[in-house]
Amino acid sequence: MIRIDGKTIQPGEITEYPPGSGENAIISVMEESRAEYSYNTAGQLKFELLLRAETVAAAQELNRSGLNFAVFRDTTCNPVYWNRTPDGGFRLKDGVSPSKAIRDIFQNGSSYGTECATAMVIVFYGALLHLYGKKRFDELFPNIFLMNWKKVDKRLRGIDWMEKRADYFPGDRRYFMNPDVSPLTPQWQGENVIDLNGNQYYGHGIGILGANAVIRALNANRDEDAGESAYLMDAAGRPDYKSLSKLME
């Protein structure tokens, strides 16, 4: 069920998005869900749909960027924009434009190497940059730190923890858990992914794959005497779309 300003929206009432579009598919699921999707204004719903679409687009772009996979001890970044921290994170350099630094990761991916969780944070920054524009983005995020879910900016809070949801949508951050991972390859303890369309997922290091293929990749790095298969957790991480919508100029 969708409610806007306390009023229940009837199925078919939102006609802005053409049938077959990603936005239309999300609205249909929300309308038919037993969960309540409540917004103060129609603009908040529109913002969420836009940001979800931008998140999917940013994930696809990052997948094409040539960004390397590296464990935290071997991470690499472009020193023009970022300082590498001792724990393998990237801290924005003083005096550097945050928007340029984020765009550089998408444009010069091969100058960077990191693990899958950090790539998720980069995807969300990339999506927000598209929506807010350079000027607003630079105002909002002058101190970016990129290292899995450590010190995630408070305005992005929600992407850094998992909660069971009534429905899952494109743009969600999901997690494939690998409970019997081999101790030799701790980086395969799980895969952070962006849900692209409910069937395909972008995971940094594995690319764009269906759920079964992600599970096969994780299972290939299990213990010799593993009993449990990797699986997609029934949970998702999401930013607070309503708060983020208020930050638009």
Add this chain to the structure above:
Amino acid sequence: MTPMEPAASSPLDAVRRTRGAEACRQYFRALQNSRKPYALLQINDPHLTFGTFFLLLPGIRAGGDEAALSERNRTAARLCRVILGGKKANGTAGRTSLTGPVLGTLLWMFRTGAADDGLSGDFDQILDVSASILLKKYRRSELIPTVAQLIFRRNRKGAYLHDLVWALFQSRDPRALRSVAGYLRSPHPEDVRLARVLLHLPAENPPSGRRQYASYLNWLDENSSSLYFTGENFNETSRPGVCSVNIAAKYLCRRVRPDSNSPLTPLTEAERGCLPDFKKAGEKEQALLSSFSQKVRKKNPLYWNRWIRYPIRRQIAVAKNGGEGSV
């Protein structure tokens, strides 16, 4: 040997400690070139620490001396290759079989190597994986305090620690929680902050570390028999809840396996019969029932046997009153 103390050292260790890493490499290279049998005797010294061995390993390989290594050192060289080969995203190093007698070598690597943590990124990676194999596969829980000490030492230096934290909780041993809880009493605020994160304790307006320590240990004592490890980690979330309590098992006063959350022995028919009504109760009532059950069972097992057979509403009423007169 107490945690993190270097082992009794060899002549090569002495060179490294007094003259530095580069001098030690040069000294060993010179020995390889001039007095190879003596060089091999030195590198195969049983008292050699893993840190010095790791530092000299490239030179050993370059000199073609790997085959002349002792069995322990050969195994260590192989493990280093396997562990560092596992770093690629598309590899299947996890499938590599740890064949042969590796336990003794891993123990040597970790015990004598921990004091050299920070030697290099690759060295630290090997320590992390060694700890994880020893705790997960070989259940060497006596290493838990050393692993915890290493985690908190890295935290103070701002070094990478997430894989080591993962290794610690892969032990699936409540002693890991107890070990971390000890750091709530640390005089270093960064230790206390990390301990709170690892134990999933509130960070907003927390009580003092000492009070939090006492209250955490009480909680651990009350719940240790029904506690299990979830597998949550820093790769998945910023706030991993590394363990959880099986509230139904606590209600039945049944011990669960901390690694799998399954009862140690199958439930009896009577126990299974108690569960449907318990599961229908609200979250707060379940917490009340399980806590009350645990306390009464310890204090008065005969009364507990009567109470657990009451209809659920009566159980709740009794628990709300703190028990009947006989408890």
